């Protein structure tokens with residue numbers, strides 16, 4: 001079951017190859033100019049149709065997306081991986097790329113250099129979090145219909161995850177259900193996983209709000225992030241709370257002093273397209289987020 005993604009990749013990659021071979025030579029040439037990373041999105045979201053064309057006047061790639069259930073096409077520009085609407089291209093420095101490095105292994109905070117530590121201090125300052133660049137949400141707003149609370153709410157459904165009530169975006173219903181099935185199956189034979197399931201206080205997903213200390217929407221506002229909160233929190237669980245206790249050392253707090261879900265639970269989430277917030281430098285150990293494009297881009301399940 002863990003191999004679901006690599007199998008999908010092989011299938012879709014070979015499909016793309018067939019299509020290419022059937023195209024006329026001129027079109028093949030045009031396709032080859034298109035950044036390869038765009039195929040990561042096509043493979044991660046197979047029900048969405050992506051049409052990419054080069055726009056000479058902007059020296060950029062226009063991506064038209066057809067999202068099931070939406071009549072109008074969504075148009076974004078590649079902008080070196082930022083996926084921005086045309087009127088945001090002038091503000092491109094305010095955005096990170098959509099695809100970023102998500103490590104296979106959990107990084108040992110003890111390995112962090114002084115320079116990285118300083119960088120993190122600056123990045124996590126309230127000034128930088130409010131005014132600095134952040135994740136571009138336009139691609140996600142388009143595919144989840146999440147521009148406003150009014151547009152997203154018809155897509156939000158009641159759900160139960162590991163016995164705890166929550167609300168999620170309907171697009172993650174199947175992958176989250178698969179995560180639950182795998183965890184419950186494993187909990188029959190694995191004591192640590194059973195303890196995790198029994199000790200769960202809540203599973204909180206959809207919640208329309210901004211990221212703490214920023215002007216940006218959280219992925220909870222899209223219903224594709226879920227916090228698994230234990231009844232008993234042993235150690236620090238979230239960077240910002242740890243920062244209150246330890247302003248200069250939270251970023252290098254050893255893993256042994258942080259609460260972590262069982263590693264097998266993290267792998268199960270990843271096998272279904274979710275990333276874990278504990279692998280971010282600005283760590284959020286209760287948090288999982290549905291990003292099949294990052295799982296594919298980083299070869300996590302390979």
Ligand SMILES: [Zn+2]
Pocket residue numbers: 220225226227284286287288
């Ligand atoms: Zn969260």
